[in-house]
Amino acid sequence: MTKLFTDYSKLNDKEKKQYEGMLKQTYTLLGVATLLFYVLPYLFWFVGGLGKVLMYLTIANVYTVFCFIAGLLNSKKYGFSVLIPLGIGIFYLPSVLIFYGDLRFAALSLVFFVIGMFGELTGYLWEKRKKNKRQPVGLNGLVNGKPNKRGKTDKSSKKKK
Secondary structure (H helix, E strand, C coil): CCCCCCCHHHCCHHHHHHHHHHHHHHHHHHHHHHHHHHHHHHHHHHHCHHHHHHHHHHHHHHHHHHHHHHHHHHHHHHCCCCHHHHHHHHHHHHHHHHHHCCHHHHHHHHHHHHHHHHHHHHHHHHHHHHHCCCCCCCHHHHHHCCECCCCCEHHHHHHHC
C-alpha cells in the first residue's frame, strides 16, 4: 500500500509508477466527483421543478453508488486507504452551500464518507479473498473461477495456452 503523501525522491521506479498511478486515479475520481457534485446540479437548475426532483434522486442514488464504487476501485488497486472517501466527503460540502441552501444536506458528507469506507472495505476483502489459496464456496469461486481436475482455477489454465 502506498501513501499519498510521501517523499518522491526516495522511491524506486516501481514505487514511483504505483504512486503516479494512485495520483492519477485520485484526480480522475475527483474529476468525476466535480461533474456529479457541481455540474449536474447546475444543469438541473435549468429544468425547473423537475430539476429539484432529479437533484434529490441523484443525491439518493447516483452519489451513493459513486462513493461506494470510488472506494471499491481504489481499494482493489492500491489497498485500503481512508483518503478517497474522506476527499469525496469533504469535496461534497461546498456544493451544499452553493446549490442546496440547507445545511442539513451537509450531514450527507458523513454518509458519503461511510459509504466510501464500505466500498474500501469491500474492495480490500475482495482482493484478500481473491489471493487466498483455499477455495471456499461462494464469492471466491466466482472471482477466481471454478477449479479444474488438477486443482487450478480456470483463469490460471487459460493463461498458459
